[in-house]
Amino acid sequence: MKVEQDSRFQFIKSDHLPEVTALQAAMDRFTYDKHAHEEYAFGVTLSGRQDFFSSGTYHRSPPGNVIQLNPDEVHDGNSGVEEPLSYVMxxxxxxxxxxLFADAAGVKSVTDIRMNETLMADPVLRAHIVELVRLIASHVGSRIDQEHLLYKMAARVVQRCGRFEADDVVRRADMLLRQAKEFIHENVDADLSLDDLSEAANLSKFHFLRLFRRQYGITPHQYVINCRINAARSALDSGMSLNDVVYRYGFSDLSHFNRRFKRIYGMTPKQYRDNVVG
Structure with missing residues (x-):
């Protein structure tokens, strides 16, 4: 997969919020493979048009629109017009x-909030996202500045969601698939089989395969690879060597790891390690 020279991807870790990373991206003819992140993702299209498939729908995001994705929500992405695409996430x-969701909602705890709106025109949320990216990328402002913006983002999301889905109304199939996903995350560096995953979900192998693909839009094998790539990115952040990452997460060789990583993050693992700004 070719990445044009005018495509640029810069990941910047927040100096003050330990589990927040900003992305500034400019791309032309690059296309993301289907993938998912373990984090919530909030983005703003700045110029061009951002085309992507998510939640069973094909979306087209013009400048100014807000994109929000739940953890493990499968999506792809590309520039939808001749003009280069620029966006932040x-x-x-x-x-x-x-x-912060729980605090904004006035409850003790919130788990598995599902944001039902993938693409929206919300100038309030857009302003919060763009400003927080600016603070992180420019390394300006104090911890309280970034925390305040993050809280305002959370409060706006809660306002738009209206309510949270309680655990006791989640369908049984969802719960069983969630067991399999948790098993994958706990054993991401193991040599997992389809039998292992279906047993974790307490489903027959073929029933599990059908349910998983229908629910998440990718096969269990693709999801395992995706989780390994995400775990490898975290390992690179912590300073693990490329060779150790390749060995630990079951890639056949560095070339295989390079190819998989680049299709999700727009750069090779070495480029990510050398260029990510902490």
Whole structure:
């Protein structure tokens, strides 16, 4: 997969919020493979048009629109017009933002909030996202500045959601698939089989395969690879060597790892390690 020279991807970790990463991206003819992140993702299209498939729907995001994705929500993405695409994203781990969701909602705790709106025109949320990206990318402002913006984002999301889905009304199939996903995350560096995953979900192998693909839009194998890539990114952030990452997460060789990583993050693992700004 070719990345044009005018495509640029810069990941910047917040100096003050330990589980928040900003992305500034400019791309032309690059196309993301289907993938998912363990974090909540909030983005704003700045110029061009951002085309992507998510939640069973094909979306087209013109400048100014807000994109929000739940953890593990499968999506792809590309520039939808001849003009180069420019956008920003915030990746926020559930541990960082879910307590803020709960506080904004006036409840003790919130788990698995599902944001039903993927694409929207919301100038309030847009302004919060763009400003938080600016503070992170420019390394300006204090911790309280970034925390305040993150809280305002959480409060706006809660306002738009209206309510939270309680655990006792989640369908049984969802709960069983969630067991399999948790098993994958806990054993991401193991040599997992379809039998292992279906047993974790207490489903027959073929029933599990059908349910998983229908629910998440990718096969269990694709999801495992995706989780390994995300875990490898975290390992690179912590300073693990490329060779150790390749070995630990079951890639056949560095070339295989490079190819998989680049299709999700727009750069090779080495480029990510050398260029990510902490």
């Amino acid at each position: 915030l990746y926020i781990h559930p541990r960082q933002i879910e307590p």
